[in-house]
Every structure is written in structure tokens, then in C-alpha cells.
Amino acid sequence: MNGQPVPQKTTTPMANVNPSGFWKRSKNFRVAMLYLFPSFLLFSVFVFYPMMKTVYLSFFLTDYEGFPSLFVGLENYAYIFQSESFRKSIIATFIFVLITVPFGVLLALFLALLANEKLKGIGFFRTIFASNMGMSVAASSVIWLFLFHPSIGAFNQFLATFHLPQVEWLLDPSWAIISVSITTIWMNTGFAFLIILGGLQNIDEYLYENANIEGAGYWYQLKRITLPMLSPTMFFIITVSLINAFQTFGQVDILTQGGPAESTNLIVYSIYREAFINYQFGPASAQSVVLFLCILVVTILQFKFGEKKVHYQ
Amino acid sequence: MKKVELRNVCKSYDGPPQVVTNVNVTINPGEFFILVGPSGCGKSTILRMIAGLESITGGQLLIGDQVANSLMPSERNLSMVFQNYALYPHLTVKDNIVFGLHVKKVPKEERKRRCEEVAAMLGLSDYLNRKPRHLSGGQRQRVALARAIVNESPVCLMDEPLSNLDAKLRAHMRAEIRQIQRKLGITMIYVTHDQMEAMTMGDRIMVLNKGEVQQVGHPLDIYNHPANPFVATFIGSPPMNVVDATVAHNQIHIEGIKPIDIMDSQLANKEIIQVGIRPEHISFASKEIEDKRRNIVEVVNVEVLGNETVIAFKLGAGEWMAKWSGQWRVQIGDRIPLEISYDAISVFDKESNELIKSPKVSDLHVFEHEVI
Structure with a gap:
């Protein structure tokens, strides 16, 4: 507190304009800033600076180390929008999002409804359903890699026992996006399950007891x-799942490397390839900015139209 | 209107300690019946067993003339008001009220009519399109009440419905619930831990302790003739003073006061007893009263409630309370003379806790400060 002016005890209106008055009045603000400082620092280093730098780089061509070498204005954007590969990547990403988010959330909701029933030993299932939260993307991708294996994979062996035609899970361009989606749904279920279960357990038991007395059946209670x-919880989990789906990278890298025929070249993987395989940091940055805008627009739309259906208590 | 009958109803959770033991009672059609007792005495459990929200582990429950043990809650044709009201936060007041009618697929026109009727009765007409979170505690309580009576079920259960309201509103709602119950003639089973609610609202009350029925009866009968020391201390405020005493030479000996002469033969063959006396039955001993009936005690606390005064004083090892009409300007530390007459006391058997004798006095005295 050294160097702080001594607050003057005065009741004249002048007190409001002299420096000590301002110093006193801004006390709350200064305290707030002090508390916010650690987050500001971390966000600046890990979020704001990289964001700014990405926007900056998207206007340049770079050398192989990523340093800007030539200012090209919006040419990077023009380039990616003309690129067939980028357009395919956007389409693949939207297909992927439209598969993983609805099915992932519905699966998690279904499991959470099951696990919320009061049954003996339900704790075991709650643990199991939530347990894949603890697995890394890499480890689970490798497991699925084995499951999808064309000859020794469990899925094809299963199909073979029923004499069904074999599926080229990761090698067939039309199946690969589905296979990656299935993996992603499986990996995200644990988190979504846990959040939805928490939401379910937060619902007052008396509401159901009253409904039981009134004679409402299971489906009626579920719907009404x-x-x-659960809508605030569902809104949260849908938002988070959407953002996560747009940012999927790890499982693509391990399962398909964007192939076959770029059918699973989701946008973040495409950015990665552009930047770290082709050393085209400029176009990669431009793609990142486009991705950011996509997520922003989708989230804003969701808040605009989805939140009306949310009942906060 | 239906009667509700409990025959030897018991409840236990996974094992021997029973939370409710052998409850036998017949609640008459149209009666306002109150279950009262301290926390954890099993009163809510009994109510929830009647509602079908808890299973009955022993005995029989009859609603009307039908055994209802294994009926689903919805098949018992009753309504219930919960302690926290259990209103649906995402539905408007109107939708909350008609929730049950909607479930039962009552036609829209009739739903609307009944909703408006009930809302008018409870003064909710202006709030029908609001969400519960925009209502005050008292209004929410009314919505819960409206939802319970709109079904026109013959039996209504209430689980401490007033405990979340402030004292003034509670007094108001007490009267209102009672009036509605009379008007509709429904059989009401009402749980409370507040002996005041029990005394003022009930046609009959059942006092419970540790899952066992202590006494069932009209509120004033219970007040005047409590079956045991528990009921005596639970019903009435401040509680009845209860103390151990011995009988010798046709006198009752209580530590700290002069012996009380026994006037009749009710205490023959008794040696160790419990004596109880209601605070308002302890009388001030004026100067005319003979010395052997005057007990001088030291005041430890005084609460003047405007029209009456509660005086706490030391007696023997314990502390007693006296409640007198009027404003007594007594100071802490004052020594005041009291009389405890034989007519005023209740006597309980020490072994069986049963009531042997109940008091005969019930008149209230009015004193001025000058008489001290």
C-alpha cells in the first residue's frame, strides 16, 4: 500500500473530483482487476495472443518456419474458398457434426435416464457409462482402430459369424466418416452422460411424486x-458437443489421416495438414479463422433459437 | 368423501428397527385429522404410506372400504400438498393447477372452468399466466393448494405445507385451509411438527413419538388429559412442567417445594410418580394464602408477551415455567411466592407413564401488579 494517497475526510462535492476521490471510488474496480489478473494473463498467453497471431498470419504467405514473408491481403481466403479440398473438408465437417452431436447427445440422454433409475447396483453402471471419460483420445482411437480392422477386427468377425458382407470400415470413403463418427460418439458419451445424469439428479423428486399421485405415466413424465x-443441461451439452465436434482432430489423425479420398479430412485436420505438413501457415491460418467464424455463427444461432426452449429455474 | 383406516400399519427399512409401529386409527369422512410429533417421529412416513409413495411393510391401509396397500398412488384417488410445494417451475400457474386434470384427459373447457373456479376461491385469478418463480411464498403455497383441490379428490394429504411461510402468513393460511376444508368437506390428513397448528386446525389429532402413537383425540382433550408425559410436554406452549415426585403421608413430595396435600384416593398405593403442571395452572400466592402453601422461588427469566407473562424460575434441580395473564413487572432475580395446588396438577405413573390424574382447574386469573 506504499505510495497510496491518504484518503481525505471531506464532505464537500470537491471530494468527487480530486484524485484521492477517484482512487477511492475505483477501489472495487482495482480489486476486481487484481482477482481477474491471473485469468487475463493465462488467457492472453494461450488464447488471445494466438488468436490475434492467427488472424495476422492469415494475411501473409510464410516461410517454412511460419514467419510471415509476403503480405497478400485476402488472397489466402480467396485461395481456400477456390480449393476443392477445403470445400470437401467443410462438407465432411458438417456431416460429421450432424451425425455426432444428435446421436451422441441422444445416446448420453438414454444412458443417463437408465442410470438415473433407482435400482440395486446402478452405481456400477453409472461408473461404467462415465468411465471412457478417463481415456485419452489416442488410446481409445487405437482400440477402435483394432475393432475396425478389415480382417481381424471384431466388427467384421461379428459380421462374418452371421455370414453378412464385410465392411471396409476405414477404407471405404462412404463408411470412413461414419466409423470416425461412431468412435467420436463413443468417446464423448462419458462426459455428456455425466453432465446429463447430474442434471437429472438435480430435478426435485417431489415433482415426480406429485405426478405419480396425479396418475401421470412414464412417458408423460418424461415429456412434461x-x-x-433438463433443458438447461441439454442446452449446455449440445453447445459443448457442437464446439467439440467442429474441433475434432485426434481420432482422425490416428484412424484415417483424413483419408480415404479426403472423406474424413475434417477442418481441424485439414488445418493441421496445411500448416505442419505443407508448411502453408498463411492458408492454414485463414482456414482457422473461417472455422472460428463457423463456430461463432453456429453458437450464436443456437443461443438465439435454442435458448427460447430452455426453462431456467 | 371417504374414510381412511390404518390397521396395525408398520414401516421398516431393511431390517428390524421400525420407523412406524402399529398405527391404528380410523379417520372419518370429512374430518380434519392432524399427525403431529417432533422431527423423525414417522408422521411424514405415515402420510407417504397413505399416499402410496412409501411401501407399507405391515398391516392394512383402507381408503374408503377398499384395501389400498398395493394400489398405485394414482389409483388411491387422493391429492397431496408437499412441504416445498413441488410446483413445476417451467409451467405457468394455470398449467400447474390443471396438471392432474391434463393427465386425466379432462376436456379443455372443463379444465379451464375448474381452474378459474379454484383460482377465484384462492385469490389467484390475476396470477394464472405467471411462472412460479415470479410468485411470493404465500402465493406458491396457494397454487399448491389449488392444485390439490382442483382434482376434487375425496382425500387430501398435506405434508407440513405451512412450514416455509413466515409467522403472520402461516396464521392466515391456517384459517384459510381450515375454511376450504370445511367448505369442500374433504377428508384432510395434515402433517405438522407445530403443536399450535395441530391445536388450532384439527378436528382430531394424533401425537406421535419415535414411530409410536402416543395419543389420538380432540385437541382440547389431549391438552387437558395428556396420556403421558411426552404428550403433556409436546402439546402446549410453554410446555407442561414435569418432575419426579414421591407420595408419603398422603402428601406429594417434590424437591424444592412444600408438600402438596392429596385430596382424593386416586394416588393410593403409589409411591413414585411424575407430576406435571401447566404453566398457566401455577398460581401466584397472594398474602392471604396460608404459609404452608406458599413457595418462594427465584425468577431466572421473564418474557412479557403483552397480554401475558411467562416467568421461568428455579425449582429444585430444574427450571419451571409459569404463564400468567397480564403484564407482570417482575425482574430477574426477584423472589416470588407461588402456589401449586393439588387440583392443578397432572399425575403420571412413573413405570408405565400413564396418566393417573388430570387437573380440575381451567379458569384463568387476572392480577394487577399491586397484589404482589
Whole structure:
């Protein structure tokens, strides 16, 4: 507190304009800033600076180390929008998002509804359903890599026992995106399950007891009580799942490397390839900015149209 | 309107300690019946067993003339008001009220009519399109009440419905619930831990302790003739003073006061007893009263409630309370003379806790400060 002016005890209106008055009045603000400082620092280093730098780089061509060498204005953007590969990547990403988010959230909701029933030993299932949260993307991708293996993979062996035609899970361009989606749904279920289960357990038991006395059946209660009461949780999990789906990278890298025929070249993987394989940091940055805008628009739309259906208590 | 009958109803959770033991009672059609007792006495459990929200592990429950043990809650044709009201936060007041009618697929026109009727009765007409979070505690309580009576079920259960309201509103709602119950003639089973609610609202009350029925009866009968020391201390505020005493030479000996002469033969063959006396039955001993009936005690606390005064004083090892009409300007530390007459006391058997004798006095005295 050294060097701080001594607050003057005065009741004249002048007190409001002299420096000590300002110093006193801004006390709350200064305290708030002090508390916010650690987050500002971390966000600046890990979020704001890289973001700015990405926008900056998207206007340049770079050398192989990523240093800007030639200012090209919006040419990087023009280039990526003309690129067939980028357009395919955008389409693949939207297909991927449209598969993983609805099915992932519905699966998690289904499991959470099951695990919320009061049954003996339900704790075991709650643990199991949530347990893949603890697995890294790399480890689970490798497991799925084995499951999808064309000859020794469990899926094809299973199909073979019923004399069904074999599926080239990761090698067939039309199947690969589905296979990656299945893997992603499986990996995200644990987190979504846990959040939804938490939301379910937060619903007052008395609401159901009253409904039981009134004679409402299971489906009626689900539709009229559970889902509306769960809407804030569902809104949160859908938002997070959407953002996560747009940013999927690890499983693509391990399962397909964007192939076959770029069918699983999701946008973040495409950015990665552009930047770290082709050393085209400029176009890669431009893609990142486009991705950022996509997520921003989708999230804004979701808040605009989705939140009306959310019942906050 | 239906009667509700409990025959030897018991409840236990996974094992021997029973939380409710052998409850036998018949609640008459149209009666306002109150279950009262301290926290954890099993009163809510009994209510929830009647509602079907808890299973009954022993005995029989009859609603109307039908055994209802294994009926689903919805098949018992009753309504319930919960302690926290259990209103649906995402539905408007109107939708909350007609929730049950909607479930039962009552036609829209009739739903609307009944909703408006009930809302008018409870003064909710202006709030029908609001969400519960925009209502005050008292209004929410009314919505819960409206939802319970709109079904026109013959039996209504209430689980401490007033405990979340402030004292003034509670007093108001007490009267209102009672009036509605009379008007509709429904059989009401009402759980409370507040002996005041029990005394003022009930046609009959059942006092429970540790899962066992202590006494069932009209509120004033219970007040005047409590079956045991527990009921005596639970019903009435401040509680009845209860103390151990011995009988010798046709006198009752209580530590700290002069012996009380026994006037009749009710205490023959008794040696160790418990004596109880209601605070308002301890009388001030004026100067005319003979010395052997005057007990001088030291005041430890005084609460003047405007029209009456509660005086706490030391007696023997314990502390007693006296409640007198009027404003007594007594100071802490004052020594005041009291009379405890034989007519005023209740006597309980020490072994069986049963009531042997109940007091005969019930008149209230009015004193001025000058008489001290």
C-alpha cells in the first residue's frame, strides 16, 4: 500500500473530483482487476495472443518456419474458398457434426435416464457409462482402430459369424466418416452422460411424486417434467458437443489421416495438414479463422433459437 | 368423501428397527385429522404410506372400504400438498393447477372452468399466466393448494405445507385451509411438527413419538388429559412442567417445594410418580394464602408477551415455567411466592407413564401488579 494517497475526510462535492476521490471510488474496480489478473494473463498467453497471431498470419504467405514473408491481403481466403479440398473438408465437417452431436447427445440422454433409475447396483453402471471419460483420445482411437480392422477386427468377425458382407470400415470413403463418427460418439458419451445424469439428479423428486399421485405415466413424465427441467443441461451439452465436434482432430489423425479420398479430412485436420505438413501457415491460418467464424455463427444461432426452449429455474 | 383406516400399519427399512409401529386409527369422512410429533417421529412416513409413495411393510391401509396397500398412488384417488410445494417451475400457474386434470384427459373447457373456479376461491385469478418463480411464498403455497383441490379428490394429504411461510402468513393460511376444508368437506390428513397448528386446525389429532402413537383425540382433550408425559410436554406452549415426585403421608413430595396435600384416593398405593403442571395452572400466592402453601422461588427469566407473562424460575434441580395473564413487572432475580395446588396438577405413573390424574382447574386469573 506504499505510495497510496491518504484518503481525505471531506464532505464537500470537491471530494468527487480530486484524485484521492477517484482512487477511492475505483477501489472495487482495482480489486476486481487484481482477482481477474491471473485469468487475463493465462488467457492472453494461450488464447488471445494466438488468436490475434492467427488472424495476422492469415494475411501473409510464410516461410517454412511460419514467419510471415509476403503480405497478400485476402488472397489466402480467396485461395481456400477456390480449393476443392477445403470445400470437401467443410462438407465432411458438417456431416460429421450432424451425425455426432444428435446421436451422441441422444445416446448420453438414454444412458443417463437408465442410470438415473433407482435400482440395486446402478452405481456400477453409472461408473461404467462415465468411465471412457478417463481415456485419452489416442488410446481409445487405437482400440477402435483394432475393432475396425478389415480382417481381424471384431466388427467384421461379428459380421462374418452371421455370414453378412464385410465392411471396409476405414477404407471405404462412404463408411470412413461414419466409423470416425461412431468412435467420436463413443468417446464423448462419458462426459455428456455425466453432465446429463447430474442434471437429472438435480430435478426435485417431489415433482415426480406429485405426478405419480396425479396418475401421470412414464412417458408423460418424461415429456412434461424431465425434458423441460433438463433443458438447461441439454442446452449446455449440445453447445459443448457442437464446439467439440467442429474441433475434432485426434481420432482422425490416428484412424484415417483424413483419408480415404479426403472423406474424413475434417477442418481441424485439414488445418493441421496445411500448416505442419505443407508448411502453408498463411492458408492454414485463414482456414482457422473461417472455422472460428463457423463456430461463432453456429453458437450464436443456437443461443438465439435454442435458448427460447430452455426453462431456467 | 371417504374414510381412511390404518390397521396395525408398520414401516421398516431393511431390517428390524421400525420407523412406524402399529398405527391404528380410523379417520372419518370429512374430518380434519392432524399427525403431529417432533422431527423423525414417522408422521411424514405415515402420510407417504397413505399416499402410496412409501411401501407399507405391515398391516392394512383402507381408503374408503377398499384395501389400498398395493394400489398405485394414482389409483388411491387422493391429492397431496408437499412441504416445498413441488410446483413445476417451467409451467405457468394455470398449467400447474390443471396438471392432474391434463393427465386425466379432462376436456379443455372443463379444465379451464375448474381452474378459474379454484383460482377465484384462492385469490389467484390475476396470477394464472405467471411462472412460479415470479410468485411470493404465500402465493406458491396457494397454487399448491389449488392444485390439490382442483382434482376434487375425496382425500387430501398435506405434508407440513405451512412450514416455509413466515409467522403472520402461516396464521392466515391456517384459517384459510381450515375454511376450504370445511367448505369442500374433504377428508384432510395434515402433517405438522407445530403443536399450535395441530391445536388450532384439527378436528382430531394424533401425537406421535419415535414411530409410536402416543395419543389420538380432540385437541382440547389431549391438552387437558395428556396420556403421558411426552404428550403433556409436546402439546402446549410453554410446555407442561414435569418432575419426579414421591407420595408419603398422603402428601406429594417434590424437591424444592412444600408438600402438596392429596385430596382424593386416586394416588393410593403409589409411591413414585411424575407430576406435571401447566404453566398457566401455577398460581401466584397472594398474602392471604396460608404459609404452608406458599413457595418462594427465584425468577431466572421473564418474557412479557403483552397480554401475558411467562416467568421461568428455579425449582429444585430444574427450571419451571409459569404463564400468567397480564403484564407482570417482575425482574430477574426477584423472589416470588407461588402456589401449586393439588387440583392443578397432572399425575403420571412413573413405570408405565400413564396418566393417573388430570387437573380440575381451567379458569384463568387476572392480577394487577399491586397484589404482589
